[in-house]
Amino acid sequence: MLYGQNRKSFTSVCHGQLGRYVIYSNAKEITRDNITQELGKALAIHWSNRREIEYLDRYYRGDQPIIYREKKVRPEINNKIVENRAFEIVEFFTAQDFGEPIQYVRRGTDENVSTLINRLNDFMFSEDKGAHDIELGRWRNICGTGYRLVYNDTFADIEMDEAPFGLETLDPRFVFVVYSSGAGKRPLYSVQQVKDEYDVDKYIIKTRNKKFIIQNGKIISENPNYLGINVIEYPLNERRIGRLEVVVTILDAINKTQSDRLNGVEQFIQAFMKFVNCEIDKETFLEMVSLGALNVKTVNPSMPADVSMVSSQLDQSQTQVSKDDLITAIRDVLGMPSREGNTGGDTGQAVYLRNGWDFAEGRAELDEPIFQKSERNSLRVVLKILDGKTDIRLKLSDIEIKVTRSKTDNMQLKSQVLNLLLTSGVEPDRAFKTCNLWSDPEEAYVESKPYLDAKYKTKDQIDSEAAVNKPPPEGDGTVD
Incomplete structure (x- = not known):
């Protein structure tokens, strides 16, 4: 694969291994003594992931192998049509999960918690969390994982209802999290690749209590890290498999089918002319073509002369059946609803069930717990910042994460x-x-x-009425 060109198929790039590799380390703790060695081992795996993420992102944006197809027979007729179903897939699932903002609601019955959670939702609104969620959702659907940075906003004006924290969605090509290979698979450290003012790569590494900056294999900065690992990974599933890669071969087949259909039409229109048992020179042929008629002489009087077009038209109806079958296969694999309308006599709920919207909802619910797990990790950092800068005192157990869809x-x-x-x-x-x-x-x-x-x-009214209507104890309490 050339840089910036998806000439090969995705299966050739990933060698049949779908999903991104999860990076593990056997180290019990990350210190300045082992951080450079650990970074080197992790980068080797990350670069493999980055190559695949780059391919899938370009595929989503329309850079697909059909564009680079070469045709040996009649190369002048070589239509290259990208029917970008990849864009449709990513946008559908992103809209389904994040079309409505993620909200936090109260768990339990403490009324005071509701007020604090409303303030937390207001802070998230002021930080445009809905927009960040959409960008995060796109990355998850494209390449199977996404990353969010939660940072301490030192410029926040609390009195103006500005959040004391900030949110940022990171590009997964330049960030990753390394996990412990031991029990619990807890995060050990995060890595962000950035450029300095001289366009030289440097790596920002955050552990639970340290922040390192490494450049050219050397530690150039080491400072305390009070927020812990504030880069949080949001995997789409345990194996980090994106929506596109499981159907990428079908998507390539649709592009080929559509391109060949147009090739068939064009080849029929531009068919060769066949001369049987007759001769004609180039100049005479061009002159007769301009007149719209041909006058030829038979070379052999015993055999009749014939002039005709060499053409064979593609069966468009059968091709459409094949293409529709490919599209249906994509929707079945991914759990996407069909686009069939009401055929008459159906209720809205019947169409909802028949077209697969209920099945799509069920698939979406499978992804919710994985997203909520990552969202709670983000909330841990947010609540730590709020606890130090505001009067908001909330626990994770107070908050329920509500993933809402169409209302x-x-x-x-x-x-x-x-x-x-x-x-x-x-x-x-x-x-x-x-x-x-x-x-x-x-x-x-x-x-x-x-x-x-x-x-x-x-x-309170129910408790008060229950106390008034409570029957007296047996006996009057006196002694005979």
């Missing part, structure tokens, strides 16, 4: 579910989270609480 589908059904839960006596905050009507159920509950308290009995 507009089946709104009537969701509203009926909410009403049923409330009238059945389910705690209102829990009912708001269960019905899946809002992207931020915590904020919706807090804003609706005065109206809910006016319509339904509060917990």
Whole structure:
């Protein structure tokens, strides 16, 4: 593969090994004595991952092998059509998971926690976390993993409701995390590759308590690291397999099919002219072509002369069937819904189930716990910063990470579910989270609480009524 050109197939680049390698180390602790040696071993694996990530990113952007195809027979007719289904795949799954911002909601029943979590959500909004999540989601879908940096924002103005922390989505081609090979597979250190003012590579390495900068194989800086490893990896799955690579051979086949269809049309239009048992010179042929007719003489009177076109037209209908089969295979493998419309007589829910949207939702739910695990690691750093700079004191166990998707589908059904839960006596905050009507159920509950308290009995009212109606103990307590 030439730099910047996806001339080979992806299976040739990755040698049939799909997914990115997870980098492990046998070291028990990272110190200045072993950091350069550990970095060298890790970079060898990372460079292999980076080559594949670069290929997949270029593939997503339209640099696909069909562009470099060479045709030996009639090379002048060589259409190179990129039907960029890779872009469609990545954008669909990114929109499905991050089209609505990730929200934090309260776990438990402590009302004071709701106020603190709302402030945390406000901080995330001020830091444009929704946009960062979308960029992170694209990388996860393209190459199977993504990285987020959570840093201490020393320029934040707390009084203006600015977050004391910052978020940044990192390019996975230039960052990685190394894990311990022991039990727990905990992160040992992170590595960021950056350029200095002279365009020379240097590596920023963060362990649990140290920050090293290495350049040209030497440690040029060593400082304490109070935030720990604040580069967090967000794998799409345990094996870091992206959406594209599992169907990349089918995507290549679609490009070939579409290109060959146009080649077939063009070759039919530009068919060769065949002369049988007759002779004609070039000048006479060109003159007769300009007139739109030919007058030829038979070379052998015993055999009739014939002039015709050498052509064989591609069966477009059969080609379309083959192409549709490839597209269906992609949707089946990835769990994407089809685009079929309502054929008449179907309800909206029936179309939802028939076209595979329910199956797509199930696939998305499989990815949620893996994302939430990484998100909790980010929250650990965020809460450490908030604990030192604000009056927000939250624990991870107080926060539930809510991955929301489309809130507009089946709104009537969701509203009926909410009403049923409330009238059945389910705690209102829990009912708001269960019905899946809002992207931020915590904020919706807090804003609706005065109206809910006016319509339904509060917990204090229920406890008070229970105390009043409590039956007296047996006997009057006197002695005969």
